[in-house]
Amino acid sequence: MPELKRLHASHAPAVLAFELANRAYFAASIPDRGDDYFDRFTDRFDALLAEQEDGICAFYVLVADDGSVLGRFNLVDIENGTAQLGYRVAQHVTGRGVATANVRELCRLAAQRHGLRTLRAATAHENAASHRVLTKAGFVPIGPADVTDLGGKRGTWYQCDLAFLT
DSSP, X not given: OOEEEEOOGGGHHHHHHHHHXXXXXXXXXXXXXXXXXXXXXXXXXXXXXXXXXXXXXXXXXXXXXXXXEEEEEEEEEEETTEEEEEEEEOGGGTTTTHHHHHHHHHHHHHHHTTOOOEEEEEEETTOHXXXXXXXXXXXXXXXXXXXXXXXXXXEEEEEEEOGGGO
16 A cells, blocks of 8 residues: 655655656646756755755655655645645556545644644646645635746645644
8 A cells, every 4th residue: 555655865766767757747737847857866856855854845755565656745845834735646546536645644744743734735727636636635725826836837826724633
């Protein structure tokens, strides 16, 4: 059974494989990370671990029984009891409730492990699946997202009050 785990240095090869295998799928709904991301993956991965160690962010991976990564679920810009949520799941597990279940689990962890009270997430208008995931996980729309928030796309900010999880 897949398990949501805190990002660790040992996850690097599986995270890279996940990103490469799903690159085209992700690029259809969110801005592509670009070749530089993959060329400098080790440096970027190490920087994420440093940010996590500093408490600025908290990164999680959904790990399958075989050690492969099925999804990434992130809390970024942690400050004053709030953070932004970001997530992505492998194409071959979409439509099965994987994203919704793990966004809900990350909300629980955000409240209980990280002491957060509020999460925000932005999604592009054309990303209907992400709108459904956020709504099912207890997020409510709070206003428009600027095109700079979503790599040039228009969208909506969502927010979730985590008080009910503590």
